[in-house]
Amino acid sequence: MNASGRETTNSVSHFILLGFPSSPEMQLLFFGLFSVTYTLTLMGNAAIACAVWWDRRLHTPMYILLGNFSFLEMCYVSTTVPNMLANFLSTSKSISFVGCFMQFYFFFSFGCDEGFYLCIMAFDRYLAICRPLHYPRIMTKELYTGLIIFGWSCGFILFLTPVVLISQLPYCGPNTINHFICDPVPLMMLSCSEDTTTKFIYSTFNAILMTGTFLFVLCSYALVILTVLRMPSAASKRKAFSTCASHLAVVVLFFAPLMVIYVIPGLGHPAKTQKFVTLFYSVVTPLCNPLIYSLRNKEMKAALKKIFRTAEDTHRI
Template identity: 85%
Template sequence: MSCRSMNVSSTETTNSVSHFILMGFPSSPQMQLLYFGLFSVVYTLTLMGNAAIVCAVRWDQRLHTPMYIFLGNFSLLEICYVTTTVPNMLANFLSTSKSISFVNCFAQFYFFFSFGCDEGLFLCIMAFDRYLAICRPLHYPRIMTEQLYTGLAIFGWSCGFIVFLTPVVLIAHLPYCGPNTINHFVCDPVPLMMLSCSEDTMTQFIYSTFNAIFMVGTFLFVLCSYALVIVAVLRMPSAAGKRKAFSTCASHLAVVILFFGSVLVMYISPGSGHSVQMQKIVTLFYSVITPLCNPLIYSLRNKEMKTTALRKIFGIEHGSQKL
């Protein structure tokens, strides 16, 4: 862009941009209404599915185990994650200005990616829990104490908000003098850096390095944990035990692949030449579609979780009798 070629001196770094324009998905007014209806349904189903899991874990004593507690926290995290972007996207479908203030844009950026980092951490925590339960079953009650799983849950919620301060602050302090149009439906760091008046290669390098270390590190931790789990499952003498363990692992790995697969492609190398349309589609996939699929993949295939959630949410039965 022409503005990026400007020679910005140290005294000219004051931002003249007070707001950004999120283009979203440019189309006719009729298509905008169709998008609004479609994503409203997706958002509602996402909230209902994840809220059902949270309520089931909260209300049923049988689910007060580390595995389900982590799952309940992960589902609550999904609700927060999808809420940082979808309501604003829905509002923009009905808006003609599609503007977002500078502060709100970077607030969305911060919370969206902080929650995203927390999701990666919770996937690691859940993989670690399954590793202990399957590979160290005799030591599991002694290791996975209430203090440990509470501490892990607190760490999973807080770490993303701490570590993602650095890239947000660096990108927010880049000089923005116009244009202010972001060809995206979310305040994404890649188009934001492209709008800067000066090309700060150091900020891009720090951002890419941060993403590479965090995302690849968490992804490899999950894969290594489940590799050890699979080896332990294969050694089980019971065929029924193998089926149950593989069913749990398959659900977890499906979510891991859905989440990390698209994120790794997009954010490890922001300057890798992805088309704008592809960036939108991939971002839409991991920010909207994956949170919708997670309740189905993770828990609603589990008979106990499914029937418990339905019973508690709809008030069909209030007892705690076993299925």
Template identity: 85%
Template sequence: MNASSTETTNPVSNFILLGFPSSPEMQLLYFGLFSVVYTLTLMGNAAIVCAVQWDRRLHTPMYIFLGNFSLLEICYVTTTVPNMLANFLSTSKSISFVSCFTQFYFFFSFGYDEGFFLCIMAFDRYLAICHPLHYPRIMTKQLYTGLVIFGWSSGFFLFLTPVVLISQLPYCGPNTINHFLCDPVPLMMLSCSEDAITQLIYSTFNAIFIIGTFLFILCSYALVILTVLWMPSQAGKRKAFSTCASHLAVVTLFYGSIMVMYVSPGSGHPVKIQKFITLFYSVITPLCNPLIYSLRNKEMKNALRKIFGTEHGVHKV
């Protein structure tokens, strides 16, 4: 009786994250490469945060949302990359049960928050372009502050249910995850008993979130495009499209990869493809975002030049 009861608990105290199995020399090469990528990601997104914070000309809802999104990117990439870098230098590649599910929770909660912020940014562009005369009256300080709070907090509330359910599954061994992070699909595959209800709830949460937010963004930009096409001024059209192009590029990068990965986790993907897709949206996309926003945005480029090109810029905080 005691033996059977212990099988229903969680005897696994740690997991092994295989990461990218290779020779020690390749592990060092991976460590150096991803260290550079992580540093550049932090620097690029931090530069946007600082530009929005320090340049009063950027104290508008559009740039406030962008600054928060860049700060969110820093949090998002930090949930996975430091542990991945440590694993490149580790021989055990072990992560505790609590740390694994903590990483899982924060990684996906920040991921959900990114989706909500992309929706908020699309809504802001819709109001600014489709209803320019009413924009100042609608997008008040109270509204955009509330949207920022919603964007940061919603993912943590919504993803609490899936992470609790998956963490309560029985894990009796093996404990090896052929991934570089604690991803829910391989975690559920390690469970001693297949829980169809938990898998269904997890898939449903992801499908509703991904499809729902993506459709919201598509509808917002469909209305924006229709409005822009009716603009009589060619200069106005170019400015409107330029404003939206950066956001649409980020939306394409983010949703293109996660739709392949998480809308239908039950369909399964080869392990190498799983790792590549996850690496793309968790590491590469946060690196590209500041480049996309800064290179295509004149105001942002001017703010960055002002901050990093003047000797006393830092003292103006």
């Protein structure tokens, strides 16, 4: 039954993901480009996760959270990029109804978890810089373990509601999605009923979730910056700003496109704009994050060099 109480039937068994329509030669070029991007993303984030796992000097809350965030990035890109790569080589570009909503659920759940992880990492930096004397007592192993579990599970719990609501809408055709992923906005546009309740719930959910996490991160770093500016030592200021700059760069790369597309949908973004913005936060940002965190962090660079040296020595043997 739909929102008005009428019983509906669903005649759509699969969807067509248009992706980036172009000539076969361009499709092959896109396949090669995004294959390399995907591989580098997995390698970069895996390197950070492995560095945190193997180097005991990085067994601190900040790096443990960073290692989990990097592993989360690997899961995040793997929900959409492999299917996008397959569609570059496919003529049908179809995805099953269930597969579409599974992709929707996991992609946005992992994305939601990333938002919470950025909040947790901002909270950790706030305690470390603004409350340094109390930091060891507050950020105990029990607390950051609980925060890690919360960060991984919260998105999967919260996104059950919008996925179930949108999947229950009646789809009678057409079944072509002008996107490269099963995005909720074009999915709702394909529904053959005007369910304003579901759209309102989904829009409100996105606005509260994304705005809330974004404001939490901004407030945390605002307090951190105020504390850093009051530090007497120039070396301490430089080190604190270096760490915060990396985190803030990732925050901006992650939240800015999301806020534009999902929190301010009333701007009426063209389909092409939606696709390119989604491509940015779902493919480009996960590629940039390992570079941002490793290039500006001496401890991480040292750990990565140690891993690469060990790998080279093992290969020679």
